[in-house]
Amino acid sequence: MSATPGPSSRDTQPPVGIDELLDRVRAGYERIEAQEAYEAAEAGDALLVDIRYAALRDRDGLIPGALVVERNELEWRLDPQGSHRLPEATSHALRIVVICNEGYASSLAAQSLHQLGLHRATDLVGGFQAWRAAGLPVE
Template identity: 75%
Template sequence: MSAVDELLARARGELRRVDPREAAAVQDEGGLLVDIRYAALRDRDGTIPGALVVERNELEWRLDPTGDHRAAEATHHGLPVVVICNEGYASSLAAVSLRQLGLHHATDLVGGFQAWRAAGLPVSRRA
């Protein structure tokens, strides 16, 4: 097993990952979906309505409720957060990073945006 595969396995051991319908329920109940995909993927495939778009390199700064650069949606450490990447790999590592910041309800979407779309959940496309 490669070092990154081991890192990913350890990260996933810390999470209770959610499927697309569970992620939609988190959003419906006031939690935050955070899309960390880069712009080219969002342009190609669309976005999840209501999801906060934060590219991976800004994630910790934008989601830290105590930080000066936080997004308005990053209101408190108890906020349920579901991180979404394209296929559900980078999001696992990102969710663990958010947990290390004190966002103890952070997790990620199994299968990422592609699983969301395959489940027939809403997707917005730019005109």
């Protein structure tokens, strides 16, 4: 007769809601405001990465110079060691600013990039909508 495995520590922890998860994730790095992201990109100190899906980009426009990478490809495209990386993914020291529509999905994406060793990855507070509200360039 085989023994039934007991509960793992994962099974004994209460579930975490998305709001708490976002708080935990965001506590692990410093987020960036739209004006600071714009200035960093203009100075060549940050790579802006737009992860919004095509319908939102078509509806609202693009940030000039931002690299468009669909969310489901983000890790593969930005891992400097990955075989499917983009030419812009040159180093783990690269400062990446992930931009989604309102600043929620980008937080989770930035945390995922941190797990790949991209320790300077961050996300834009308020996402694309904050960028546009700040009067920053959109095409």
